[in-house]
Amino acid sequence: MTMPILAGFYPDPSICRVGEWCYLASSTFEYVPGVPIHRSRNLVDWELVGHALTDPAAINGGEGHDAASSGIFAPTLRHHDGLFWMITTSIRDAGRGQLIVHAEDPSGPWSAPVYVEGTDGIDPDLAWLEDGTCLLTWCGHNPPAIYQVEVDPRTGERLTDRIELWRGTEMKDTEGPHLFERDGWWYLSVAEGGTHVGHGASIARSRSPHGPFESNPANPILTHRSLPHPVQATGHPDLVELSDGSWAMVYLGMRPTGAYPGFHVNGRETFIAGVDWIDGWPVVDEGRFDVPDRDGSWDEPFVSHTLDARWLAPGKAPAQIATVTAAGLELSVGRDADAGEQLDLLCARIPAIGFLATAEVAAGDACLSVRMDARSWVGVERVGDRVRGRAVSGPFDQALSELDLRDGDLLAVRSSPSRELYGRLGPDLLEPGIVRDGAFVALGSVDGRYVSTEVAGGFTGRMLAIEALGGAATVRRMAYAEDPRD
Numbered sequence: 001m002t003m004p005i006l007a008g009f010y011p012d013p014s015i016c017r018v019g020e021w022c023y024l025a026s027s028t029f030e031y032v033p034g035v036p037i038h039r040s041r042n043l044v045d046w047e048l049v050g051h052a053l054t055d056p057a058a059i060n061g062g063e064g065h066d067a068a069s070s071g072i073f074a075p076t077l078r079h080h081d082g083l084f085w086m087i088t089t090s091i092r093d094a095g096r097g098q099l100i101v102h103a104e105d106p107s108g109p110w111s112a113p114v115y116v117e118g119t120d121g122i123d124p125d126l127a128w129l130e131d132g133t134c135l136l137t138w139c140g141h142n143p144p145a146i147y148q149v150e151v152d153p154r155t156g157e158r159l160t161d162r163i164e165l166w167r168g169t170e171m172k173d174t175e176g177p178h179l180f181e182r183d184g185w186w187y188l189s190v191a192e193g194g195t196h197v198g199h200g201a202s203i204a205r206s207r208s209p210h211g212p213f214e215s216n217p218a219n220p221i222l223t224h225r226s227l228p229h230p231v232q233a234t235g236h237p238d239l240v241e242l243s244d245g246s247w248a249m250v251y252l253g254m255r256p257t258g259a260y261p262g263f264h265v266n267g268r269e270t271f272i273a274g275v276d277w278i279d280g281w282p283v284v285d286e287g288r289f290d291v292p293d294r295d296g297s298w299d300e301p302f303v304s305h306t307l308d309a310r311w312l313a314p315g316k317a318p319a320q321i322a323t324v325t326a327a328g329l330e331l332s333v334g335r336d337a338d339a340g341e342q343l344d345l346l347c348a349r350i351p352a353i354g355f356l357a358t359a360e361v362a363a364g365d366a367c368l369s370v371r372m373d374a375r376s377w378v379g380v381e382r383v384g385d386r387v388r389g390r391a392v393s394g395p396f397d398q399a400l401s402e403l404d405l406r407d408g409d410l411l412a413v414r415s416s417p418s419r420e421l422y423g424r425l426g427p428d429l430l431e432p433g434i435v436r437d438g439a440f441v442a443l444g445s446v447d448g449r450y451v452s453t454e455v456a457g458g459f460t461g462r463m464l465a466i467e468a469l470g471g472a473a474t475v476r477r478m479a480y481a482e483d484p485r486d
């Protein structure tokens with residue numbers, strides 16, 4: 001399997017099934033709305049139906065560079081007794097405990113969050129016993145291990161003291177637990193090895209949901225570490241039984257490219273594999289599902305008076321900084337044009353390398369950029385009657401070329417994939433510029449590694465961003481066009 005079912009920044013997948021439909025949740029960190037919910041019947045084609053968290057206060061992602069990779073960590077999505085349940089960690093509120101919301105319909109509305117005190121840590125999971133007892137299992141500290149308590153998921157009340165379930169194998173960073181039952185066994189799947197090239201999926205089992213758990217002798221059941229595979233960092237698994245009795249597993253991975261040691265830019269993505277059960281243990285079949293390489297291009301004229309669901313904003317709801325009117329997308333007052341730290345901006349996931357993104361600005365000053373966070377971006381800025389390229393990477397802020405603006409010019413950023421394997425190039429070449437009379441005019445070029453996770457750090461992925469500079473701005477249209485595949 002080399003292509004994701006959700007391309008771009010969709011990490012930490014969690015899956016559940018209701019009838020013929022499967023539902024999938026992902027982590028979103030500082031972005032609002034949080035925790036997208038997708039659904040599918042065939043596990044290959046997925047439709048976004050809503051978000052489990054829409055309140056910026058509950059996400060608590062913060063603003064600017066300090067907000068990078070804060071907010072919402074890995075969720076678990078489950079369905080029980082007619083309700084969808086989502087549990088996750090808001091990392092700035094981790095001391096309050098794990099956060100739980102529920103809904104009758106995954107498209108919303110979702111309940112206000114409740115918090116489970118005394119469960120400091122990350123990656124929570126919910127499971128139910130036949131008698132209705134709800135178990136919260138999570139990655140805790142002091143010492144690092146997978147822990148469990150009984151809870152009331154409606155109120156967040158903790159009903160028991162925590163017990164330790166498992167410390168994993170000898171790999172580091174045992175986290176991302178999911179607890180489920182099959183044929184009289186309780187299984188505990190985990191992520192191990194850290195969520196980069198050492199990542200893997202392991203599993204243990206017990207006759208009791210409270211343990212003790214025995215490790216699968218074949219652990220890890222999935223990893224691509226040290227393998228010549230285009231998808232790396234595979235792990236953070238969640239398993240689901242399908243309506244025909246077969247099983248599948250979703251997991252995250254990344255697709256690094258460019259010169260050694262490789263750079264991944266579109267974030268940790270969601271992949272799928274089949275699962276067979278042999279001697280009471282899951283065996284992963286990565287080739288069971290045929291996932292095509294999709295064209296993620298889109299073209300959005302801002303005429304519908306509502307924002308498309310693709311749009312997110314770091315730390316704030318998109319409606320707090322943008323509205324769609326008869327004139328187009330109205331962006332509220334943005335950062336000063338000389339400031340390098342991005343604050344109030346709309347963002348859309350970038351699912352590929354090799355694209356041309358454009359924005360038609362009708363009024364005001366604005367910036368179109370490809371960003372990893374508020375201090376890691378390459379963009380083109382319209383300031384008065386001039387346009388200029390700009391690159392920001394941590395403390396380094398570089399002005400590139402500039403020229404006079406003409407009527408009809410579109411702000412643009414182009415990504416051209418790198419074909420070097422043993423040279424010095426990163427994953428692509430990023431060029432801020434304009435489209436004038438149908439032709440792209442570059443205003444500088446930057447090695448794409450400077451807008452990668454390996455340089456910027458964090459857990460997210462590249463976003464296409466639009467923001468006002470100084471005063472308000474109006475944008476008539478934006479487009480993202482991927483290059484044809486080789």
